[in-house]
Amino acid sequence: MSDDLQDTIAKAEAVLKLRQERLKKISEKDAFFSKKFNENLQAFSEMMPHVVEAYQGYSPKNQNIFLDEVGDLNIDLEPNVPLYAANARASAAEKIDLILKTPNKTTLDITRSEGHPSKHVFYNNLIQDFAEQNTDGLTPLESMPDFAGSVFFFGVELGYQLEVLLEKREIKHLYLYEADPDLFYYSLFTIDWRPILERFNDDGKTIHIIIGLEPEELTQKYLLQLGENGYFMAGMTYLHIGYLSPKIQEALDYFKNHYASQILGWGFFDDSLMGVAHGLRSLPKSKLACVPDHEQPLQALPSWIRDVPVFILGNGPSLDNAIELIRDIQDRAILICCGTTINTLSRLGIQPDIHIDVERMVHTAQKFEFLDAKYLEDILALTVDVMHPDFFKYFKRTGMGLKPGEAITSLILAKAREAGDSKNYVQMNHGGPIVANLALSFVHLFGFRNVYFSGVDNGFKDSGVHHSKHSGYYGKDGTETGFQTFEKEKTVVRPGNFGGKIYTTGVMDGSRVQLEMLLKELNQRKDFISYNLSDGAKIEGSHPVQPEDVIMLDPVIDKSLLLDTLYDTFFVDPPVTMLEEQASTLIFKEGFDEVIQFLQQGWNDSIQTRADICHLFWHQYRTLFLLKATVNTHLYDMLVGSFTYSAFAIVKYVFSYEEELEAVKRSKGIFDIWCQFLQEMSHMVEDVSQFVDGGSDKMRLLYNG
Numbered sequence: 001m002s003d004d005l006q007d008t009i010a011k012a013e014a015v016l017k018l019r020q021e022r023l024k025k026i027s028e029k030d031a032f033f034s035k036k037f038n039e040n041l042q043a044f045s046e047m048m049p050h051v052v053e054a055y056q057g058y059s060p061k062n063q064n065i066f067l068d069e070v071g072d073l074n075i076d077l078e079p080n081v082p083l084y085a086a087n088a089r090a091s092a093a094e095k096i097d098l099i100l101k102t103p104n105k106t107t108l109d110i111t112r113s114e115g116h117p118s119k120h121v122f123y124n125n126l127i128q129d130f131a132e133q134n135t136d137g138l139t140p141l142e143s144m145p146d147f148a149g150s151v152f153f154f155g156v157e158l159g160y161q162l163e164v165l166l167e168k169r170e171i172k173h174l175y176l177y178e179a180d181p182d183l184f185y186y187s188l189f190t191i192d193w194r195p196i197l198e199r200f201n202d203d204g205k206t207i208h209i210i211i212g213l214e215p216e217e218l219t220q221k222y223l224l225q226l227g228e229n230g231y232f233m234a235g236m237t238y239l240h241i242g243y244l245s246p247k248i249q250e251a252l253d254y255f256k257n258h259y260a261s262q263i264l265g266w267g268f269f270d271d272s273l274m275g276v277a278h279g280l281r282s283l284p285k286s287k288l289a290c291v292p293d294h295e296q297p298l299q300a301l302p303s304w305i306r307d308v309p310v311f312i313l314g315n316g317p318s319l320d321n322a323i324e325l326i327r328d329i330q331d332r333a334i335l336i337c338c339g340t341t342i343n344t345l346s347r348l349g350i351q352p353d354i355h356i357d358v359e360r361m362v363h364t365a366q367k368f369e370f371l372d373a374k375y376l377e378d379i380l381a382l383t384v385d386v387m388h389p390d391f392f393k394y395f396k397r398t399g400m401g402l403k404p405g406e407a408i409t410s411l412i413l414a415k416a417r418e419a420g421d422s423k424n425y426v427q428m429n430h431g432g433p434i435v436a437n438l439a440l441s442f443v444h445l446f447g448f449r450n451v452y453f454s455g456v457d458n459g460f461k462d463s464g465v466h467h468s469k470h471s472g473y474y475g476k477d478g479t480e481t482g483f484q485t486f487e488k489e490k491t492v493v494r495p496g497n498f499g500g501k502i503y504t505t506g507v508m509d510g511s512r513v514q515l516e517m518l519l520k521e522l523n524q525r526k527d528f529i530s531y532n533l534s535d536g537a538k539i540e541g542s543h544p545v546q547p548e549d550v551i552m553l554d555p556v557i558d559k560s561l562l563l564d565t566l567y568d569t570f571f572v573d574p575p576v577t578m579l580e581e582q583a584s585t586l587i588f589k590e591g592f593d594e595v596i597q598f599l600q601q602g603w604n605d606s607i608q609t610r611a612d613i614c615h616l617f618w619h620q621y622r623t624l625f626l627l628k629a630t631v632n633t634h635l636y637d638m639l640v641g642s643f644t645y646s647a648f649a650i651v652k653y654v655f656s657y658e659e660e661l662e663a664v665k666r667s668k669g670i671f672d673i674w675c676q677f678l679q680e681m682s683h684m685v686e687d688v689s690q691f692v693d694g695g696s697d698k699m700r701l702l703y704n705g
Contacts, residue, residue, distance in 0.1 A: 026067060033073075033189045043194035047201060051209060060182040073158060073190045075183070083157055083183075083243060092160035099240055100168065103144040106259060108235035108652075110645060119684065120268035120642050123677040127649045127670050134666050138657040145660070146170060147611040149651065150233045152222070153177060154252050155242030159187035165240070166196060172614055173229050174200060174207045175222060179247035181212045204618050215254035220517070222255075223263075230621040232647035233614070234263045236655045257492070258513055260506055265433060267641030269681055271360075272407045273691040275386035276583065276634075278360055279408030281692060282385065282400065283578055285392040287571035288412075289382075289401040289445060291424040300569055301447055305562055309333040309450045309554055312439045313352065315341040318535035319455025319468040322547040325533075326350060326454065332554040333452075334562065336443075338435035339364075341455065343705045344471045346371050353559055354380045357391065358431065358438045362695030365390035367472070370705025380563050382442055384428060385409055388693055397563075399571040401428035401441065410634035411586050416575040418631065423572060430518040434511045440518050446566060449527045454547070457536025458512040459494060459504030463487050472704040483702040494537045497544045502537045509537075516540045583688040588632055595635055596682050598623065599643065600675045608664055610654050617647040639681075646674040 026033070044051045064076035072088045084091045112128050113121045147170045156162060156178040165171075178184040187193075200207035208225045210218055226234060241252065292300040311326065311333050313319060319341070326335065330350060337345055337352035339359070345352055355376075357364050365388050368376060373394075381395035384403040392398050402409040404427045413425065431441040436456045443451055460466045463486040467473040475481050491503040494512070504512070519541030522528045532542040533550065578586075602616045624643065627636040650670045657663040684691075699705075 026065065026073075029067070029071065036192070037189050040188040040193045043197055047197045048209065051211075054181075054211065055185055055188070058181075058185055060185050062180075062182045065186060072160075073186060075158070075186060077243075077245065084160075088158065089160050089164075093164050096161055096164040096168065100144045102142065104239040104241070106235060106237045106239065108260060108263065108648075110649065118268065118270035119677065119680060120270050120645070123642075123673055124645055124649075126673050127646065130669050130673060131649060131653050134669065135657075138659055138663060141656055141658045144169060144238055145610065145655070147172070147609065147614075148238050149173065149610070149614045149655070150229075150237040151175070152237055152239050153242055154239065154255075155179070155183075155245070155248045156187060157183055157242045159191035159193075161240070161242050162196070163191050166199065170611065172205055172611070172618070173233060174205075175210070175225070176208065177210045177213075177218055177251065179212060179245065179251060184209075184211050204615050215251040216258075216517070216520075218251050219255055219258055226263075228625065230618060230625075230647070231263065231266060231644045232617055232621070232651055235648055235652050258509075264506065265510065266644045267405065267637075268645065269638060269642040269677075269684070270691065272638040272641065273684065273688055274360060274693055275403070275406045276408045276411070276587070276638075277688045277691040278388055278693070279385045279406075279412070280578075280583055280586075280688070281389035282387055282392060283412075283574045285389065286398040286400050286574075287567075288385070288574050289399055289426040289428070289442075289570055290572045291426055291445070292569055293424075299447070301565065305565060306447050306449050308448070308557055308562065309452060309552060310443055310448045311335050311452045311454055312436055312443070312456060313337045313341050313345070314436050314453070314455035314457065314534070315339060315344055315467050315471050316455040316457025316534060316536050317460060317465050317468060318457050318533075319344065320470065321535060322454040322533050323348060323350075325547045325550055329550075329552050329554075331556045332552060333557075334448075334559070336439050338439055338456075340367055340467075340472060340703075343367055343370055343703075344468045346375055347470050351375060352379060353563060354382060354442075355395075356382045356435055356439045356442065357387065358384060358433075358435050360386040360388055360693065362388045362390055362693045363699040364388055365394065366695065366699040367703065367705055368394040369700070370472070370703075378560075380567060382438075384431065384438065385412065397567055399567065401426050401431065401438070401445070403427070403431065404429055405637055407587075407634040407637040410637050412575060412578055414631045414633065415577040415581070415586070419575060419577045421575050421577075426570075430514045432511075432514065433507050437511055437514045437518075440515060444518060444522060445570060449525075449529070451528075451530040451542075452533055452550070453530065453539065453542060454533045456515075456532070456534045456539070457502070458508045458515075458534075458539070459491075459502035459537045460486070461496075461500070461502060463489065463491070463503065475704055481702045481704050483698065483704075497532050497534055497536055497538045498546070504537055512537050512539055515542075584686065587634065587638075587685060587688070589685065591632055592635055592638075592685055593682055595624070595627075595639060596678050599639070600678055603668060603671050607668075608661060610651075610660060610664065613650060613654055613664060613667070617651070621647070638685075642677065646670070646677070650674075 041052055066074055068074045068088050070087055074088050075083050077083055112125045150173040151171050152175040154177055156176050206229055210221050213221060313335060335352040336354045336356060338356055342355050376394050377396050379395060381398045383391060383400055385400045385408050386403050386406055402425055426445055428438060428441040431438040466486050473481060473483055489505050491505055493501045494504050496502045516539060523541050530542040531545045532539050533545055533547045599620055624636050624640055627633060650667045653667050654663045
């Protein structure tokens with residue numbers, strides 16, 4: 001027998017002996033562990049039964065558990081790599097003491113905006129000024145305070161750190177993520193979960209346990225739960241890393257990289273009123289997207305239409321790389337152009353079949369002034385229900401999807417149901433923040449199966465080259481016209497579609513994230529495939545292909561028949577009730593004023609701590625949130641954005657300084673500014689028509705259309 005073989009056998013015998021010795025010690029405490037396990041299962045079955053269901057008949061893959069020097073459970077994550085190097089509970093206590101002194105936390109900044117006409121921005125600027133000018137005598141808070149509004153655990157491990165933290169700190173909203181189901185399973189043998197669950201069963205406290213999800217799914221789950229608890233806590237959430245593993249690191253990286261781009265975008269009051277004003281003017285001019293009454297909606301179109309290649313054309317720099325391909329295949333594919341791409345295509349002599357816009361401002365429509373009316377007349381124009389009414393006068397046929405989270409959308413749906421209208425009007429989920437997102441949402445609705453992205457760069461390699469060189473963003477000499485620049489824009493780096501790195505803004509990065517989310521859903525259909533021809537940011541779920549490598553042998557298609565079929569199948573007249581009622585009646589002014597009065601109440605002499613403030617805003621937010629379950633969902637949609645900005649500013653202020661009592665006292669000044677805005681809202685809503693965007697001459701003067 002060789003020495004190597006003998007050595008291997010000896011090591012195996014040593015491992016087996018060690019495991020047997022460990023199991024023997026654990027078996028000596030079998031009664032103790034079994035009792036704790038059963039008690040924890042009972043607690044979860046009473047308060048969080050989904051956890052018990054997840055572990056019914058569960059058998060952990062990692063069975064390398066053992067007792068530490070004082071008899072507590074430990075585990076080897078890898079051979080000879082224990083989760084805790086020594087005493088598990090002592091190690092947990094040391095780690096918690098360290099993070100209490102120097103915690104990690106999320107950071108979000110709401111900055112001033114200059115030259116914006118909205119009342120929301122006016123009052124937000126006052127709030128920012130107040131926060132910046134009232135710092136004298138206050139010391140920046142470096143440690144985790146006795147009360148934390150929100151804590152997110154990355155890695156529950158065996159639960160020891162959680163027990164220690166909850167002994168030392170009070171937490172309102174607790175998010176627990178464990179990537180390894182085995183570790184959470186073993187926590188049922190180690191700590192007492194009942195007092196933890198009961199602690200968060202009090203009014204206004206929440207605990208969320210997320211086990212085994214992939215990073216992007218984790219972030220989405222968190223966002224859903226944050227939506228119920230209130231986004232105003234998002235900027236002051238403490239992050240704790242219980243332990244590091246490849247999966248935990250991946251989840252943490254994804255969370256950090258996508259946090260701001262997914263959390264922000266709360267909307268605001270004036271914007272909501274503008275959406276209502278635009279929608280009421282636009283509804284008589286267009287049709288609404290609707291899922292056809294069909295057993296299988298995705299099969300509503302003939303197969304030959306669903307098989308037609310679809311090109312989603314953005315106005316990014318790399319659109320120029322695909323111009324010859326687009327010219328070559330334009331008779332054999334559907335061309336969907338996004339926003340200002342239409343001016344670029346017109347200049348290049350290419351006519352799209354479908355044009356899509358999402359931005360509600362009047363400059364969205366003004367770009368059509370540069371184009372010949374005959375060029376536009378055969379194009380099917382698609383948008384959402386907040387679009388400026390001028391948009392619709394340039395096209396013979398238009399259609400609108402419903403934009404989720406908008407007051408006009410809630411009003412349309414409520415009034416339709418009230419009148420007994422059971423049509424399945426479509427909300428364009430993942431339809432923002434920019435036009436390519438809405439384009440893919442319509443592709444999803446129509447059931448197209450072969451999609452190509454071109455010029456959908458979601459970023460740039462050079463901040464001076466941010467759109468197609470043929471676009472209206474540049475003059476004849478190739479320099480920026482001044483309509484838009486990214487020279488001073490804050491950017492982050494993302495992987496390129498063909499390698500390298502791409503610089504992207506928060507909005508562009510948010511667009512990429514939403515594209516990826518919808519593609520993940522689309523890719524579950526076995527007959528769907530997409531290709532990314534763009535030399536921009538990589539879009540997960542879409543195959544990178546250079547334009548010159550695209551080979552398309554599809555036949556010439558009857559575009560007129562195809563567009564007629566799309567329009568007849570997926571678009572219907574809007575609810576009659578929305579066309580008949582006045583805006584003041586639709587909005588329910590009396591109920592609106594009641595909510596306004598409610599939001600101004602609650603701050604009195606009893607508000608002295610950070611916990612008092614968090615509870616006040618949580619109570620107000622939950623009252624707003626419950627409106628979503630009523631026919632007055634639109635009141636939530638109108639108010640929640642500006643509420644979130646103001647509550648966020650106060651929470652951030654009081655958690656920024658050590659002197660709690662003084663910071664809370666001063667923050668009443670921010671609340672007073674918010675109340676001034678609330679009082680003005682009551683007058684603003686009396687005449688919604690005044691909020692149709694009047695725009696400026698910036699597009700006409702600076703855009704080289």
